[in-house]
Amino acid sequence: MVAGAEIIHQSIPVLDVQYRCITKEIEEIVDISAAAAAAASPPPSPVCLQVARRPEVDIAASELDLRASDAIPSVPVEPLQFVPRIRSGSFADIGPRRYMEDEHIRIDDLSAHLGSLLRFPTPNAFYGVFDGHGGPDAAAYIKRHAMRLIFEDAGFPQASEADKVFLDLVENSVRRAFLLADLALADDCTVSSSSGTTALTVLLFGRLLLVANAGDCRAVLCRKGKAVELSQDHRPIFAAERQRVEELGGYIDDGYLNGVLSVSRALGDWDMKLPRGSPSPLIAEPEFRQATLTEDDEFLIIGCDGIWDVMTSQHAVNIVRSGLRWHDDPERCARELVTEAVRLDTFDNLTVIVVCFSAEHQGSSPSPGSEDHQLQAPRLKCCKTLSAEALCKLRSSINNGS
Template identity: 45%
Template sequence: MVAGAEFSPPLTMLDSPYGHEENGSSPGCKDRESVDKKKEMKVGKPPRHLPHVHRASTVRFAGSTDFDFEFGSLDLTSPQEGQSGFLPVFRSGSCSEIGPKKYMEDEHICVDNLVEYLGGPKDFPAPGAFYGVFDGHGDSRSLDRSSGTTALVALIFGRTMLIANAGDCRAVLGKRGRAIELSRDHKPNCKGEKLRIEKLGGFVYDGYLNGQLSVSRALGDWHLKGTKGCLSPLSSEPDLHETLLTEEAEFLVIGCDGLWDVMSSQCAVTMVRKELMIHNDPERCSRALVQEALKRNTCDNLTVVVVCFSSDPPPRIEIPTSRVRRSISLEGLHLLKGALDSNV
């Protein structure tokens, strides 16, 4: 990862059934003026000395004492949330393994109680949480112009979840057994990304941006971006996706590409749901995904975070009996429904 790498100011908003502001502001803010008055938050990169397998609630932001967050300027309880009795409970677990690579270049961070962590009032109207995974590349032993990282973070307040992604990490929502992808992989050979790259003077060779990088968006990599302020085929602008959590939202899986290179989103959701029904432990679920990816001969580092939205395990899905013989498996049916429900 590159220290000091910055997001570009604008955010690309993905379509969402729940709507959002065009300027990327939180939908629960009282007005735009109050948002403009918030002081700038300084966030350091996740520390590299974190244990590879840990209970997520113990992780801390680097430089967390620099936060100055005005909770009083936020009103995060919407009328729709107030009418619903559902309010998520955040509990998470994570696992990282170096895999077959020589160096570990993944990082992750998990905060199950963001309000308490940032020193918010005890009577704050909505719970909050923050999770992120980062996949570094370049020379992992020293930071230079060729160092960079992909990044995916999830910020949750109450029932509103925001996913920001730059690179090929992925966020998948488990919704009653169905996999709903909340991010899209930024690969150079994707049609939209390839057109953007070529328009800005770059090219895609054998799936690599300018023949060098396997992602089309990342932080850092100054050797590809040129001087500051210049348009570059490699973008650091993240996609932003907003989701309103409901009772059907059971858990979130976020992971680096070492997992998704060998496993589909639906397969990961099916595995996590089965594991939760057995032991209801998100950390064991993340470890199970990592071990399965290693069995499938992944070629990359592995980092997985599983976030549950309830203290109870997922309920058993009752399949109504039918006289008509099915020609598709239950997992295949969930895959089809997830594809239809996905907004990206």
């Protein structure tokens, strides 16, 4: 069973800005005022001359008969900041397991999905991967109620511009939402106390990216072909988690928290957290990572541990990058990641979301002989359509020759 979320796509237009510069390294644009034009010849209207720099020709200012006072002073213009253009794809598979316990949410246009409830900087998007254990109850509950828990119950902030202050407010709100979701699982009688789920959510506002993680799902950013991990797997064997667990009275047995659970943070699992309100080595507190996207950032991979158990973050980035060059389809890339994990003998459910930050893949060209270069799609030469006269001549030549 593969559960999907409503997906809303919207292209974000890129603004065109004209730059006015006077320099020897780029084209020069010189505006001549009406007074200067009148001094050169009888009354023509104002004229705009464009002189393109040619390396082999040195054009002296005297040849243009212009004075510095005749030109409009150049005004320095700040270059446009990178604006991501969001498109995504996802794929989920039961893998070798008997039951599907993964859930995910994929929303490319959060404002359109929520309607007029909240005001956000644009573009805006929301993604989540929930990897259940002890049955599907907890993951299904979180997927079903995530929008309410995060954007209504936790007091989500509003703003028209994305900045560090706004992102810090969002972080506090998402932290409250994770803790509220954990308590909601305890209160819902339809959810087994032995059922739990890891949770990783990604929020994008403008160029700002916020990742919240509790568990062993992972978010990996591709930056100029290199894998940048935007989350830390919460496994009991890791030093920081082990220390926290032991300080709270827990123990690690063969890599498992209290000999039972392979993660040290999760929502639900209330049979390990009771009595309610008492300190527990298993917590729902998420860890956060923030990132500011630039032109170097190509795409983001969000996946459950069924992917990361059998491949490195860089391996996953290489697969998606090569796929985008071949067919430029993020959904197909997600499917290819799952296929590769199955080939590598994963033993878990599989869920992947691939989020691209441009309207088309714009990664740098692979070097000759590299793996990416070998996997790159062949470029087709453009053929012009023959005219009717040429077609007649070609047909006649073929008939005469036969």
